[in-house]
Amino acid sequence: MKIATKYHNELTVEMKDIIRFENGIPGFNEETQFVILPFSDDNFFSILQSITTPQLAFVIINPFHFFKEYDFELPSSVVENIAIESEKDVIVYTILTVNDPFEDSTANLQAPVVINGKKQTGKQVVLTEPTYHTKHQLFPKKTSTRQEV
Structure with missing residues (x-):
């Protein structure tokens, strides 16, 4: 199927590549179908693109590439909701x-x-874990190594 996208113009996507979000994404409850598209040559950055709204596209990352200690446990309701059978999936x-x-x-x-x-x-x-919030710095700030004389 052909879709219009925010960053890649018009593309053809396979039905097997469409990810279904039963209740949408918070703030976009009516958006239930997305596809993941590449966004950088290094494969660190991707786009979560809505199938129906071309301008709705989120830049996403695999957090484990940037935050090695990132860890959380999925609530059983989520495991059930998206039908997870194996951690490998x-x-x-x-x-x-x-x-x-x-x-x-x-x-x-x-x-x-x-x-x-x-x-x-x-x-x-x-x-609900207090160690995580909505704005974690992706790239650590560089500290100055210059010394005052």
């Missing part, structure tokens, strides 16, 4: 807030997007 992304300059961009670790890659179902999960 779980794919986790986080949505970025892209800033200018890009080095100031942040990741929302409080609300990961969890996808069952086997069944192509997904859900954005809001975690």
Whole structure:
């Protein structure tokens, strides 16, 4: 099927690649079908693109590439909702807030997007763990090594 996209113009996507979010994504409850598209040559950045609304596209990352200690437990209701049968089927992304300059961009670790890659179902999960919030610095700030004389 052909879809219009925010960053890739018009594309043909396979039905098998469409991820279904039964209740949409928070704030976009009516948007229930998305596809993941590449966004960078290094494969660190992708786009979660709505099938029906071309301008609705989120820049996403695999959080484990940037936040090695990131860890959480999925509530059983989520496991059931997206029909997870095996841990191997779980794919986790986080949505970025892209800033200018890009080095100031942040990741929302409080609300990961969890996808069952086997069944192509997904859900954005809001975690209640106090260690995660909506704006984790994606790139650590560089500290000055210059000494005052």
